[in-house]
Amino acid sequence: MGGTSTAQGGPGRRGVLRMSAVAGAAGVLTLGDMSFARAASGEERTETVRGHLPTGAPDFVTLPVDVPEGVREIAVTYTYDTPDVPEGTPGNALDIGIFDERGTGPGGEGFRGWSGGFRDRFTISAEEATPGYLPGPVRPGTWHLVLGPYTVAPQGMDYEITVTLRFGAPGETPRPVHPPERARGRGRAWYRGDGHLHTVHSDGERTPAQVAAAAREAGLDFIVTTEHNTTSGHGAWQGLWGEDLLILCGEEITTRNGHCLAYGTDPGTFFDWRYRARDDAFPRVARRIRRAGGLVVPAHPDCPFVGCQWKFGYRHADAVEVWNGPWTPDDELSLAAWDNRLVEGLTDDTGWTPAVGNSDAHREPQKVGLPQTVVLADDLSRRALLDGIRAGHSYLTESSALTLTLTASGPRGEHAGIGDTLRVAPDSEVTVRLAVSGAPAGATYRLITDQGELRSGPVTDEPVTWHTTASLATYIRAEIRRPRAPGTPKDVPGAMAAMTNPLILGTGVGRG
DSSP: OOOOOEEEEEETTTEEEEEETTTOOEEEEEEEEEOOOOOOTOOOOEEEEEEEEETTOEEEEEEEEEEEEEEEEEEEEEOOOOOOOTTTSOOOEEEEEEOOOOOOOOOOEEEEEETTTSSSSEEEESSOTTTTTTOOOOOOOEEEEEEEEEEOTOEEEEEEEEEEEEEEEEOOOOOOOOOOSSSSSSSSSEEEEEEOOOOOTTTTTOOHHHHHHHHHHHTOOOEEEEOOOOOOGSSTTTOBBBTTTTEEEEEEEEEEEEEEEEEEEETOOOOOOOOOOTTOHHHHHHHHHOOOOOOOEEEEETTOSTTOOOOOOOOOOEEEEEEESOHHHHHHHHHHHHHHHHHHHHHSSSSSEEEEEEOOOOOOSSOOTEEEEEESSSBBBHHHHHHHHTTOEEEEETTOOOOEEEEOOOOOOOETTHHHHHHHHSSSEEEEEEEEEOOOOOOOEEEEEETTTEEEEEEEESEEEEETTTOOSSSSEEEEEOOOOOOOOOSOOOEEEEEEEEEETTTOOOOO
């Protein structure tokens, strides 16, 4: 037989124990413990807690759950109210996840899963777990449910959490099978990839199998799995990779002050998200991403949604996602801000930050590979691809149908491509060449330097040749734009079809 009981908890009620700091967050509210009696094998125990969170609640609320010996599975459901709010005012949104008996400390040693606000229930056992959560034994000790009141209505938020413990033999945990770090490839070549993707392991609706099929249909050579605040997807791709498709691991670190892609990290490596820019935790997280072999890539930095704008600066970034999904005004802002930072990076000792483009696809009809980053790499391997992205040896395009080359040459045979530095005297003549194939009908090209656009025209089958000097152009980059939509002002360019990272002239600081 099972047992059920109910308790109350929330700010100002008897369930509140203390305010504490977890993972660098400004404040974490900890509720009173939820305790369970032991039960015989095959039985279950259920407890429910209800509470209220006011506007201005801490970023995270933890609910300790005292788990006794003999538990086979833990099951959690939760609900919260969504009252009407005035127009322009955020309503209630409540995220959820869980940490086991190892604790909630920074770095997530006890992390067992996160589903944000995408699911209203989950289960964890040794044998299996709901996508977004990690299977493993339900060991005795104090577990912690973590609630994230993402936005709270003016009326506050009423919530209810129900935890059920099922008792029995624990079973065995399957060992995760992670993707290999190398595929056959074509030697040194341009490889196409999408580094920002979601499946049912966070807030996506596609399965990993569906994403892999879409990647192949899009003509991609590699993808990166980047679920929100969880690593559960790293072991979900068995049988889906192949000599034609390399799958890299990562995470979208989803903080209250912007999202960051941990790009191409060691499988199974978790990165904490429980902090804001004011907490000065991100530099440590960035170092940990690099120690795990990955790149630090701020995602959609000018996205207008709550919590999505990037507030951490770019000092620790290895690249920045300036193009996210179909081209929008948000991407135009990201592009302009990125371009404005290029000269700064070229005139101090920091170097410039390359641009990448990814689909951020979650569900149909969002297209995997729109856009994609095309990387010059020595082979189709994790290390070679990340080296190419870090060096800026890449361009961004809307599909595998569009290819381009951008090169520059000097008077003595000097030669450079995208991401390279052409080292010539300031007054030496430089010949720039842009070749494009597969562009949409009516597309135009733009050659842009630190002064702005200096050459433009219709894309044709013939390459564009342009002459300049290093004294007139600190860098050169190319854009391919679609025709302007009807009614668009003449000074507003059409949507992006492709763009390059810069080619540096003179003695500017490079990437490698």
